[in-house]
Amino acid sequence: MKTTTNEVGSIVGDLRSWANVAWADYDHNGFLDLMVSDANGQPLALYRNRGDGKFDRVTDAGPIVTDTLNWGTPCWGDFNQDGLIDLFMANSRREGGVRNALYQNTGDGMLTRVAQGPLVTTLFENLQGAGWSDLDGDGDLDVVLADSAAGPEAFRNDGGGKFVRVSAGGLPESTGTGITPSFGDYDNDGLLDVFVAGYNSASYLFHNEGDWRFTRILLGAAGETSMGAWGDYDNDGDLDLFITRGQNGAFANLLYRNNGDGTFTRVTTGSLVTDVGRSPTCVWGDYDNDGFLDLFVPRRAGEAKLLYHNNGNSNHWVMVKLVGTRSNRAAIGAKVRARALIFGRFVTQMREIPGGNRAQDDLRAHFGLGNATQVATLRVEWPCGAVEEFTNVAANQILTVWEPPAVSAVVRADGACELTVKAEPNRGWQIKASSDLLTWQTLTTVTHTTSSFQFTDPAAAGVACRFYRVESE
Numbered sequence: 001m002k003t004t005t006n007e008v009g010s011i012v013g014d015l016r017s018w019a020n021v022a023w024a025d026y027d028h029n030g031f032l033d034l035m036v037s038d039a040n041g042q043p044l045a046l047y048r049n050r051g052d053g054k055f056d057r058v059t060d061a062g063p064i065v066t067d068t069l070n071w072g073t074p075c076w077g078d079f080n081q082d083g084l085i086d087l088f089m090a091n092s093r094r095e096g097g098v099r100n101a102l103y104q105n106t107g108d109g110m111l112t113r114v115a116q117g118p119l120v121t122t123l124f125e126n127l128q129g130a131g132w133s134d135l136d137g138d139g140d141l142d143v144v145l146a147d148s149a150a151g152p153e154a155f156r157n158d159g160g161g162k163f164v165r166v167s168a169g170g171l172p173e174s175t176g177t178g179i180t181p182s183f184g185d186y187d188n189d190g191l192l193d194v195f196v197a198g199y200n201s202a203s204y205l206f207h208n209e210g211d212w213r214f215t216r217i218l219l220g221a222a223g224e225t226s227m228g229a230w231g232d233y234d235n236d237g238d239l240d241l242f243i244t245r246g247q248n249g250a251f252a253n254l255l256y257r258n259n260g261d262g263t264f265t266r267v268t269t270g271s272l273v274t275d276v277g278r279s280p281t282c283v284w285g286d287y288d289n290d291g292f293l294d295l296f297v298p299r300r301a302g303e304a305k306l307l308y309h310n311n312g313n314s315n316h317w318v319m320v321k322l323v324g325t326r327s328n329r330a331a332i333g334a335k336v337r338a339r340a341l342i343f344g345r346f347v348t349q350m351r352e353i354p355g356g357n358r359a360q361d362d363l364r365a366h367f368g369l370g371n372a373t374q375v376a377t378l379r380v381e382w383p384c385g386a387v388e389e390f391t392n393v394a395a396n397q398i399l400t401v402w403e404p405p406a407v408s409a410v411v412r413a414d415g416a417c418e419l420t421v422k423a424e425p426n427r428g429w430q431i432k433a434s435s436d437l438l439t440w441q442t443l444t445t446v447t448h449t450t451s452s453f454q455f456t457d458p459a460a461a462g463v464a465c466r467f468y469r470v471e472s473e
Helices: none
Strands: 003-005 018-024 033-038 045-049 055-058 073-077 086-090 101-105 111-113 127-133 142-147 151-157 163-166 178-184 193-198 204-210 213-218 225-231 240-245 254-258 264-267 283-285 294-297 306-308 316-323 335-342 345-352 365-370 374-381 387-394 398-402 406-411 417-422 428-434 441-447 452-457 467-472
Touching: 018 073, 033 073, 073 127, 086 127, 142 193, 151 193, 178 225, 193 240, 225 283, 316 335, 316 374, 335 365, 345 365, 387 398, 406 467, 417 428, 417 467, 428 452, 441 452
Parallel strands: 127 178, 316 398
Antiparallel strands: 003 055, 018 033, 033 045, 045 055, 073 086, 086 101, 101 111, 127 142, 142 151, 142 178, 151 163, 178 193, 193 204, 193 225, 204 213, 225 240, 240 254, 254 264, 283 294, 294 306, 316 365, 335 345, 335 374, 374 387, 406 417, 417 452, 428 441, 428 467
């Protein structure tokens, strides 16, 4: 892999006209890398995280670093569930016949461009934003596009790299000037709903009824809205919505507090909704790790960027950081569900780890718990299909959860078996073998400081059938 290092050793030394960015660990080494699109049609830029606080610009990852997509929106997601994070780029201009781009991660540092299928061959008027989300709950990531000339479009992932354009059900039938789709289960029914900010028309919330049926609900002031971002800013157990405004003129932004009954109340006081400017995007994230979501609002050139610290309240919370082994390392696309007794009733909240949609919220799943002091059941659904459940998880903590170990094997010419194990570091792992899946023999116990280690089993030579598994000590 060829890279070039900026003079100051980081991405801040690259003097280019940045448009949109998204983070993901594309090379699965444990460090988040950065994808950047250019506002002036220059080649895309991929910055590899060296792990020492510095980034190198990758120069030979394939067309992903040579293609030009003006104001493209990068969205990371493992669309084929092979454990490698892929990239979709929504192209905001169709001059010259340029279409959307889907780049498949081949696992060798390269991302190759997918040439077939309606997701990458269809021309739209003027795409402004896009995002991956499992809208039908079948375990793979679908795509929603926002067209500022024609409204939202949806493509259903049918597996195997096949995408089908959805033509009915409420979401694709809507018209308007959509800018950016944002996903969140605002009514805690286990289905991801969609908010689409409108530019010269009203903004709409699409309630997911299941089976690709959506009910459209008017939400937000008409005109000049840019994007919405879901986050439980008051930690009461349901998602609230912040909407940025000011594509051209200066406006105050919008904050809608979730009432917990399917309705919202617009917040009219406080600097979050009284500061005036041109705000194209926003990001929720707990920068000081106190359990309350803070908000960053970048603004147009010449205007100060705004960071709002959340002063919090007495409500409880829990945050979950996921680390993939067989799935992509940042666990983008994973779902986390938290069931807790909140203000007298059991509530199950669901969060999906985001891959970007012009902006990208905190990659940790954040749950407000109200007066609950513990999570009765915490369920993690990994992108590659593994499911874990934890019970009676204490509130007010940041919990790191590693995906169960992943094991791959190669048989050498002499018959010995070489195992590669990806697992949580600094823990004891027992490697066991069996010939019948009934009786298991412990071959060794390994405590490793990195997330990947190898073991060779010479006893496999000459054995007709041998199974392996890895267990925590």
